[in-house]
Amino acid sequence: MIEKLLSGNDNRQSTIAQFSMTLSVAVVAMDEEANIGRTLASVRWADEIVLVDSGSKDRTCEIAREYGARVIVEPWRGYVAQKQYAIDLCTKDWVLLLDADEEVSPGLGEEIRAAINDPHAASGYTLPRKNLFLGRWIRHGGFYPDPKLRLFRRGQGFVTGHDPHDRCELKPDVPQQTKQFKNALVHYTYPNLTLYLGHMNRYSSLGAQLAIAKGRRSFSLANIAARPLLTFIYNYFFRLGFLDGREGLLLHLYHSGYVSWKYAKAWELARTGENSENAADRPVVSTKT
Numbered sequence: 001m002i003e004k005l006l007s008g009n010d011n012r013q014s015t016i017a018q019f020s021m022t023l024s025v026a027v028v029a030m031d032e033e034a035n036i037g038r039t040l041a042s043v044r045w046a047d048e049i050v051l052v053d054s055g056s057k058d059r060t061c062e063i064a065r066e067y068g069a070r071v072i073v074e075p076w077r078g079y080v081a082q083k084q085y086a087i088d089l090c091t092k093d094w095v096l097l098l099d100a101d102e103e104v105s106p107g108l109g110e111e112i113r114a115a116i117n118d119p120h121a122a123s124g125y126t127l128p129r130k131n132l133f134l135g136r137w138i139r140h141g142g143f144y145p146d147p148k149l150r151l152f153r154r155g156q157g158f159v160t161g162h163d164p165h166d167r168c169e170l171k172p173d174v175p176q177q178t179k180q181f182k183n184a185l186v187h188y189t190y191p192n193l194t195l196y197l198g199h200m201n202r203y204s205s206l207g208a209q210l211a212i213a214k215g216r217r218s219f220s221l222a223n224i225a226a227r228p229l230l231t232f233i234y235n236y237f238f239r240l241g242f243l244d245g246r247e248g249l250l251l252h253l254y255h256s257g258y259v260s261w262k263y264a265k266a267w268e269l270a271r272t273g274e275n276s277e278n279a280a281d282r283p284v285v286s287t288k289t
Contacts, residue, residue, distance in 0.1 A: 141241030
């Protein structure tokens with residue numbers, strides 16, 4: 001009887017060892033010393049941390065190395081290409097892609113560790129994202145749960161989209177089976193309006209390049225005036241953005257401004273004869289999404 005119990009225990013330990021999987025965390029960053037320590041501290045239990053830095057002038061790389069990260073300095077390729085490059089550098093069984101201003105909550109960390117060691121794990125996992133704007137958790141207006149596919153087996157996921165709006169997807173030849181975690185990824189988006197407006201200005205320039213590439217070159221009242229207004233009404237009223245107080249009002253008001261700027265800049269680029277390729281040569285230093 002004792003021998004059977006010991007044999008059963010050995011089999012369980014063998015099964016656990018068989019499914020003991022490893023995790024790489026991939027991060028891209030530039031001048032993120034205010035955030036990167038918090039991000040890496042939340043995943044210091046991972047087997048590997050890969051940080052691709054695009055030329056920080058602050059202590060980002062130094063802090064990352066203090067947390068045991070493998071730091072690779074690579075000139076900025078764009079949001080999609082830079083994040084894909086970081087993923088390609090990972091060597092463990094699973095890959096978790098993070099932005100430099102995100103934090104894995106303790107509960108989410110437990111879910112991730114359980115998932116990658118589950119013999120019946122899905123191909124990928126989406127993470128609900130808790131977005132903080134001016135220090136407030138934005139719960140409405142389409143900002144929560146804001147699920148993002150960020151965890152997948154190495155070699156089975158990739159980064160796609162159009163800069164600056166990248167996203168992860170599973171490769172077409174991979175079973176399209178995903179699950180969503182319950183606990184949130186905390187996203188410290190914009191602590192002040194100066195940073196937010198600066199980023200919206202840069203993002204609208206990138207959006208203008210994409211609009212030009214799609215042939216939207218004319219001065220359109222529908223796009224420059226009506227579309228921003230409708231965007232604000234939809235997010236603020238129909239999606240209950242007004243429930244997020246003053247911060248919600250400012251967020252949706254200035255986001256609608258970004259929509260207007262994007263199409264106005266597209267018209268300006270077309271009028272001055274610049275094409276999307278020439279405009280794309282201008283560097284964008286922010287790694288936020």
